Amino acid sequence: KRIAAIARERRISIVHTHNSRAHSFGVLLKLLHGLPVVATAHQRHIQLHWSLNDYVIANSDVTLWSMRRFNFVSKSRIRRIYCPIRDRFFNGAPPAEVSATRTAWGFAPTDRVLGCVGNVSPRKSQLNLIRALPSVLREFPNVRLVMVGDDHGEYAKTCRQAVEELQLQGAVRWLGHQDDIPLVMSCLDVCVCTPTEEAFGLTAAEALASGVPVVAALVGGLREVVIDEETGLLVPPRDPRALSTAITRLLNDGALRERLAREGRQRVRRLFSAADHAAQLLDVYQTVVSGKRQASQGR
Structure with missing residues (x-):
């Protein structure tokens, strides 16, 4: 509740998680408080929370395949974005x-x-x-x-x-x-x-x-x-x-x-630049936020 209150107070539009404990916490924020959640998959573990996120970012094509095949993430809610190199x-x-x-x-x-x-x-x-x-x-x-x-x-x-x-x-x-x-x-x-x-x-x-x-x-x-x-x-x-x-x-x-x-x-x-990574992340954020707005307007 405290994190959700902080998010509302600071007008945070989206939560992005990066490890297993954070992923589970992010899904709870979404289910209990309606915060949009994006999760980056850095490993190929079979875990129940993946399909509950608003969007999943896979760090490779093989991770993307694993997320879809074993964690039932739909094609419309996942994208491969390679890790950036400093x-x-x-x-x-x-x-x-x-x-x-x-x-x-x-x-x-x-x-x-x-x-x-x-x-x-x-x-x-x-x-x-x-x-x-x-x-x-x-x-x-x-x-x-x-x-x-x-x-x-x-x-x-x-x-x-x-x-x-x-x-x-x-x-x-x-x-x-x-x-x-x-x-x-x-x-x-x-x-x-x-x-x-x-x-x-x-x-x-x-x-x-x-x-x-x-x-x-x-x-x-x-x-x-x-x-x-x-x-x-x-x-x-x-x-x-x-x-x-x-x-x-x-x-x-x-x-x-x-x-x-x-x-x-x-x-x-060519493939792992920080600038490209940031641009692709922004596109995901905009997709998730605009989708939430459209859903709320249609109610």
Whole structure:
């Protein structure tokens, strides 16, 4: 009641929610107080509230299909709007800052840096990359891997144990949570995305915007961000051998790295711009608000 009163007092025309708890709360605001609600689907979970929203925004085509197929969202009340990529990723970090950061990580100027960005979890499947690393190191002993993201919990312990068992301590750095992801991306030679499920693929898009070539798992929305052999390399999930082959192929072929990074950056700039995202959001808001007005006038 308090939030509904604040919305009326401030003449808020629409509520936009972005996570599961907020989605449920938004639907209650709509059902109990008549506030129009838009919800963005960042995952492909089966949940009852989706069909009760006035409008649903899917962050990829595969998410849109899932929302319609399993959550019964009607075609007229859902649209795919890709996540926006901040301009700073396109600008990149100054070379001096990149050099200083890589040195702070303990790397030599000649080291080749792989990066895996995302909280350490079974869905992100960092263990798959760790198991692929020995094959990469046999061909490129100067390869180093940075793990970026919260690394607590049992799965993180399993990953650290695998690093020790495979004697990779000298090649792997656990950086934990990092606030400056644009800087992290600028420090990488290759970004590796290994999830078993991904609704969109924000990390891959941010890497491509930064001019960093990507090797990614052939799952979910990643197939919309990374076009195999055009803007990156896609490999089957849970396949360390295929992953190591793709990584070594990129490290062996500078021309391929440059082409994939260039084409990937152009695609991200074309499809995932903040300005386009804002314009599409505004169109959804106007559609919902005008529909509510027409409905109230027809009563």
